[in-house]
Amino acid sequence: MPALATTPADATPVLALDRVTKTFPGVTALDEVKLGLYPGEVTALVGENGAGKSTVVKILTGIYQPDGGEIRIDGEATRFPTPRDATAAGITAIHQETVLFDELSVAENIFLGHAPRRTFGLIDWTVMETRAREILESIGAKLDPRTKLRELGIASKHLVAIARALSVDARVVIMDEPTAALSHTEIHELYELVEKLKAQGKAILFISHKFDEIFRIADHYTVFRDGQFVGEGHVSEIDEAALVTMMVGRDVSAVFPDREARIGEEVLRVTDYAHPTEFADINFDLHQGEILGFYGLVGAGRSEVMQALFGITKPSAGQIHIDGQPVTLNSPADAIAAGLVYVPEDRGKQGAITALPIFQNVTLPSLGRTSRGGFLRMAREFDLAREYTRRLDLRAASLDTELGTLSGGNQQKVVIAKWLATQPKIIILDEPTKGIDIGSKAAVHAFMAELAAQGLAVIMVSSEIPEVLGMSDRVIVMREGRMAAELSGAKMTPETLVRHAAGI
Amino acid sequence: MLKRLLTSREMLLFGAVAALCALIATRFPGFVAPGNLLRVFNDTSPLILLAIGQMIVILTRCIDLSVAANLALSGMCVAMLNVAYPDLPIPVIIAVAVGLGTLMGMFNGILVWKLAIPPIVVTLGTLTIYRGIIFLVSDGNWVNSHEMSAAFKAFPRAEVLGLPVLGWTAILAIVVFGLVMTRTTLGRAFYAVGGNPHAATYTGLNVGRSQFWAFTISGALAGLTGYLWVSRYAVAYVDIAGGFELDVVAACVIGGVSIAGGIGTVGGAVLGALFLGVIKNALPVVNISPFWQMAISGAAIIIAVALNARATREKGRIILKSAEKPA
Structure with missing residues (x-):
């Protein structure tokens, strides 16, 4: 020591x-x-x-x-x-x-x-x-x-x-x-x-x-x-x-996972997206296998854009195309059905239902696939929950135990498993590593890289510059509800990010 | 599944009901005779029916104080219908009672869902409205036994295998809603919405709509109970089942349904109702004043809530990884 x-x-x-x-x-x-x-x-x-x-x-x-x-x-x-x-x-x-x-x-x-x-x-x-x-x-x-x-x-x-x-x-x-x-x-x-x-x-x-x-x-x-x-x-x-x-208690290299982005087809296109009070003039596209970072100061409107995309709030203007098809996302159920999911920042409050068993938490947004005519098919639920919790390396006594009996880190794994089980095309992660320890951060980063490698399109909202630069293929900087810059390649430096975010 | 049904809380309550019966048997052995226990169950059936509906409403973080008024209005309407058209078959009478109850439940649900008014305020209001409507439709008059048709009165009392239809209706509701709550997506939505409304919204569930369905179910059961109540007691008047909504909420609370939402089972609500039913039926036979009955059910509520609060608190926060349940 x-x-x-x-x-x-x-x-x-x-x-x-x-x-x-x-x-x-x-x-x-x-x-x-x-x-x-x-x-x-x-x-x-x-x-x-x-x-x-x-x-x-x-x-x-x-x-x-x-x-x-x-x-x-x-x-x-x-x-x-x-x-x-x-x-x-x-x-x-x-x-x-x-x-x-x-x-x-x-x-x-x-x-x-x-x-x-x-x-x-x-x-x-x-x-x-x-x-x-x-x-x-x-x-x-x-x-x-x-x-x-x-x-x-x-x-x-x-x-x-x-x-x-x-x-x-x-x-x-x-x-x-x-x-x-x-x-x-x-x-x-x-x-x-x-x-x-x-x-x-x-x-x-x-x-x-x-x-x-x-x-x-x-x-x-x-x-x-x-x-x-x-x-x-x-x-x-x-x-x-x-x-x-x-x-x-061990050596942790602060480096981010080495990944070769294989950018594929465009999956999401957002045009002239606006909200009466929160954001305006949002235009961007997102491709398979890409990690798109959203950087900005707290209150720059990043989460608000994502919540509107997910159907939580109503935008006042703009179009969304998923796989080239125009879509209207009026509710989270619409978004999930269209293959877009949002993992909120406060996973404890907005993600975990602690009184329900693990498997029921995992299958909640996928009940359409684990039920027939409104009746649940428990065997399918367990299969689905087992498959995705295993992918996240969750160790729990039984999938039947209440989620509340797990530690915070393992609850987060269940929440992420829940979203992956919907088999999304686009996953939005809002501050994925906020408030979690260094060991878990590295695990989340490796996991994001893996998702992108499997062809998922990832949007990462983050306020941590090293994370944004280390993980993203492209970065959109927001300031006061608008896009201040879209950066890629050599332009992605800490100085440019801070400059655009602060409007200097 | 059996394991889930017999989780410790329900077993504890079952033990409490059994112990209560045993205690009464020491003073009055006849109480635990099978015939009498069936009678107690039958007598508690209206409470069981309403408690199942209330359990679902409380599960979604709401409360339905209008159930007894709904029961009384549905009951009065079908009683007057019976007087006006004595030949109307019983299934039609039942359909009308359930239909009226459902509409009243939906009205509560719409106000909670679309206008986002707190459920306690909505149902306090509709409680008064529904009672007022009974006065309007009946002019404050009673519908008495001699005015009702024989078939109308006979239905809930008809015995099948030694148990009246009233009791069988409660058993049917226990089975149906036991399945709905554990085996359907609707039941799952009730638990999710009450357990964490924010998380439920993010998983694509509509919190307000789930609450609407909870009120609708509660209303439908209240309507059904309205007919059974009026026909069994062979009388309908404005103040029927006055204050009964508090017994219903009490049964849920004793049955381990969390007032904070998200926790509760059909089995728990039924046992909570039976606990109150046993007290209500037993105290007179062991010569305890009815005023003690109220004090005893009151004490039972407080003890039940204290025990439930304790059960949830003892878990504490899991900080150390090693303290988690072993892999």
């Missing part, structure tokens, strides 16, 4: 976990892990999905109680029986999914639960708004404290979440994937904010999947794997490859 010797022992940590264990029925989520946070420094907590990072955040914020080990503040053992106790100890968290209230004002969101009071416990609105304005200004956010949250965009909401975290006198700030929903510029503003917090002497726990962020802003790193502590040290003393090896 590398790096155990380089423990940053120069100061007492503000907050430390020592041999902390947390078990759930049948599962050990954390197994004697340790972690130290230091004033004025950023510690990056690194690990694959399921490494136990979120459990640590929940223990530090008083949502979960550890089953063993100690939490120490300034070296003193302590406990956080409730989230309120954690806040009182100066620990605050900015969560992955911001927990805010749309119907309340910015100021109310910032001070919910600890609003300044007057006599009789009434809320002191004047003080609250003044302080809200001060905090917002300190992080460079130009927001009116009286605005209702629902009127704000996602980036501004994030600033409110940060302001909320800073509204308590925090010594420790936990940032759980803070950049997941942010655009390029916003991420840079966040970096500046982190620098400010460091200068104020706050200890920061930074959780991220993105290595460039970790190397840019973190001082220390701590690595977990499968609920266990693997190592820690100074970021300056490690490189990306070594960190990845620690995370996954």
Whole structure:
């Protein structure tokens, strides 16, 4: 194990976990892990999905109680029986999914639960708004404290979440994937904010999947794997490859699968496609065996185009041709019948039906083929489910088990098997590797390459430049609901992508 | 398939019903005599019929509070029809009752599907509307036993192999809907739509249309029960089966149907109804006040929900790969 010797022992940590264990029925989520946070420094907590990072955040914020080990503040053992106790100890968290209230004002969101009071416990609105304005200004956010949250965009909401975290006198700030929903510029503003917090002497726990962020802003790193502590040290003393090896416990080459695209006949042609509010002037074609990347900032309209193609929303103009024939796709059922399927970004929410058994999840969009006259033919269902789960190398006790009993990664395999079982000609993958660990990413990439090799036409919506460049044969860049560029060959470089996406 | 039917939740409930019967037998041995058990089953049949329909509606994340009003209106209409045309054959009477019930169910379903009104609001509204219509068609008058034809009254009571037709109707519904829910694409759609509406939409299912069919089935069963109820008790009036919709929902909840949707079986709903039926029939014979009956069924609902909530919570999140079910 590398790096155990380089423990940053120069100061007492503000907050430390020592041999902390947390078990759930049948599962050990954390197994004697340790972690130290230091004033004025950023510690990056690194690990694959399921490494136990979120459990640590929940223990530090008083949502979960550890089953063993100690939490120490300034070296003193302590406990956080409730989230309120954690806040009182100066620990605050900015969560992955911001927990805010749309119907309340910015100021109310910032001070919910600890609003300044007057006599009789009434809320002191004047003080609250003044302080809200001060905090917002300190992080460079130009927001009116009286605005209702629902009127704000996602980036501004994030600033409110940060302001909320800073509204308590925090010594420790936990940032759980803070950049997941942010655009390029916003991420840079966040970096500046982190620098400010460091200068104020706050200890920061930074959780991220993105290595460039970790190397840019973190001082220390701590690595977990499968609920266990693997190592820690100074970021300056490690490189990306070594960190990845620690995370996954094996060498993972970050290269994309080598593939020779065999571009065949045109399968999809979209002409003058438009939507009243979301996109306009979309024109592109797609061929057998091709992977077409759609790049753009969050909110550029990529997913919206795909959802309209799949029949979820109604476009206002445009034609779609599949295999040269004009088609009208008014519902997902139409699209599936025409051989076009869409694997949504949020596969948990929009893909998995956890209360149904695995085989029923797989056959759901293919029931037309596994039934006759409305009656199900169970043997066919099992055959179909077996065939496609096997292709995805799914290991499960029985196809009859509830999907909810599988791990997240295996649930994703079932969701993808479900779409392949419809035998599509065109498959649209929306952010296929978002939020999944490095090992699984490589598997998804290899799998996409295999699909294309089998002659499927693939559309990949992705916000990760390396992925777009590494996988796509052609890239369409979208900006503000329109196509900003269509790039192929030598023109596909990180600079051109960013330039077109940002409109510079 | 048998294994699926006898999943632990249904077995647990079956055990609870059996234990309840055994407990009653210690005070009143005659209760568990086969003849009496058949009587209890027959008496619970209307609840079973409605609970099956309600189960399907709840499965799709909706609720149908109008079932008892639907039952009463369908029942009143066929009773008046019988008075006006005493020679109308029973199959026609049944067809009219089912048809009326189906229309009322479809009306609920259309409002939920096309206008996207929350089901609890829709069916609270139609509950009142349907009850109001009974008053309008009957002028608030009763249809009494002597006005009904003999054939009209005899049908549900006719015994086949020792069980009245009413009980056989419930058995038929259990078999038919047991098959629909497990063996047809429609049944599968109900589970998928309730389990995860977003995912169901993405797989090409129409969530609203599935909900419409659920309400239609619930309405059809309510209409059928309307005739059986009115003819069995040989009376029809405005307030017939008043408040019965709550017993129906209670039977579903006790039977392990998740109010959040997506989880529930015909077997569960039937056992939930039988549990309530046993309590209702047994407490008087062991000399417990009817007010205790209400408290006991209320407690049973809360216990059932608490147990179900516990069963779903204990799973926790599976984080470690090693904790997954072995390959």
